């Protein structure tokens with residue numbers, strides 16, 4: 442069988458590896474950190490930095506296709522790898538999603554709605570942007586942010602100086618605060634022949650910038666549900682995308698506003714593991730290996746709950762709870778806010 446190379450050995454890499462294995466593929470994880478969660482389930486693991494050219498070359502030669510669990514892979518590493526095996530999703534999807542400014546500009550050019558935004562390079566550009574966008578607004582680093590890290594809220598112009606200091610000199614973007622009623626996301630897949638399939642949109646609840654729960658079905662009208670799926674397909678087609686893609690949306694009276702896109706399997710798609718014949722991880726493996734896209738129709742109502750921090754104390758109880766599927770990542774709790782696992786509560790009607 443062929444071998445799938447996965448860059449990044451966290452829980453997403455781990456669950457991709459399991460899905461690959463179930464379809465008869467081998468997997469090879471590339472991860473700089475020691476003892477990665479995916480390391481216990483993959484067939485092969487390379488522990489090396491993204492600057493280690495010989496390790497990258499050996500990895501690239503050992504696999505038939507390369508994919509990834511996170512979007513912040515250094516460009517030089519991708520330049521080297523792309524000559525050794527196809528990379529899916531492709532470079533364009535990575536380029537766009539690595540930088541919030543490029544991403545929001547791309548979405549606007551596609552005719553999709555985003556929060557008002559401005560490029561921030563210094564105090565002068567921030568004060569000019571605040572004149573136009575107003576408060577409340579959010580200053581975010583253009584790159585490397587996740588789980589709400591690298592963000593500072595500006596409730597009034599008085600907060601501007603501190604927010605700028607919080608960016609520590611990194612290029613940033615100011616976003617107007619979107620007055621949304623709730624957040625949803627669409628997990629879509631596109632295959633090399635251009636077929637697109639989308640899972641039912643999920644409704645997401647965040648706290649402190651971290652996803653806590655995803656509920657399906659989401660509170661959406663039939664029209665909003667169609668809009669959500671069509672805009673995800675529009676993004677996937679524009680990028681000539683291959684693989685699974687997550688699109689985060691704000692629901693407002695003025696329609697759906699795109700927050701960000703993730704060129705990978707997505708935390709808000711974990712419900713599919715217990716709600717569909719083919720989950721997002723298998724769908725991704727199918728797309729990047731040229732299998733037909735699978736049946737992602739939802740057959741249950743689900744609440745997916747992330748297990749973070751003290752939530753882990755509930756695992757013995759959750760393990761005894763009917764209709765509760767427990768998924769643990771085998772991680773050590775090295776820092777607060779770390780995602781340790783998730784559960785899917787299955788609602789039977």
Ligand code: ATP
Pocket residue numbers: 556579586587588589590616617618619620624647650689700701
């Ligand atoms: P992720 O872990 O999803 O990649 P991230 O660090 O990239 O998170 P965002 O998705 O940009 O961060 O923001 C995290 C959350 O903060 C959003 O899901 C939303 O709840 C809130 N948020 C972000 N931007 C805005 C905005 N412009 N208006 C209102 N709320 C926002």
Ligand code: MG
Pocket residue numbers: 586587588701
């Ligand atoms: Mg993000």
Ligand code: MG
Pocket residue numbers: 689700701
């Ligand atoms: Mg987000």
